[in-house]
Amino acid sequence: MTTAETYVTAAYCAIFAIVLVYVAIIALKLQRLEREVDELAARKPAQEADERETVSVG
């Protein structure tokens, strides 16, 4: 591989790596959001059950 080819390859690898890191960060964030949605979804039936109990006692 010539010097020019090495530099061109390095430039394109850098572009690929930076875009990949960016996509990985977005993927991690989406995973976190999915986890939080699951937590909220689990919390909602519990809250509804509490409210029903309060009404029946009152």
Add this chain to the structure above:
Amino acid sequence: MTPGRAQLGTVGRLHHISLPALAAASLVLVTAALALVFFVAPNDQFLGFSQRIFYFHVSIAFTAYLSFGLGAWKALLHLWKRDPNADLESYVAIHQGVIFGVLVLVTGSIWAKYSWGHWWLWSENQLVLFLVLFLFYAAYFMLRFSVDDGPQRANLCAVYALFGVVLIPVSFLAIRLAQNFIHPIVFTRHGANFGGWMLVTYFVTQAAVLMLAYTLYRVELAGKRLDARLRRLRESYA
């Protein structure tokens, strides 16, 4: 309909394209661009094989300018029309611009090391002006995260984004007004500095980078909107 309104209408219609379709189009275009860059485009007469860096370097630089411009336009819409989505859209566009700015600086430095023997030359106005533009918008995030969420933060960020847009034509023209012309110029007043397959390769690469940038913009925007909705939902449950 005026050409300006027609263009805005086109941008508006882009919002209806689904994310998988955008991602597929990006993949096809980027693959085609890489194939053209490495297997079809001929070597440049003066710069040789290293000129192949420029297809993506120039396209990414143009996309970075466009992202900063979009960020400023959305900031203007926030201040002028009080568009409720404009603040978030401006923030995401500037974020995209900064990421593409990093790519411009990295690819430019690699080419400079090969051609000039230096990673960076402080004597080159066009390099320094792009760095100033990049740092200006990088500082936008310091401002955004140092103010509490709310209308005040949105207004401050919008004004800041609008100030930065002045630097875009300065940075763009610096390459053309520089006296030493060390930095190669792809487009002059008389048109492109190359033709044939080189020009085709450049346009395909530009389309690929723009499509990739728009796809990433939409993905990030969707994530940020979901985050905001989730925060409101969590607050209502608390």
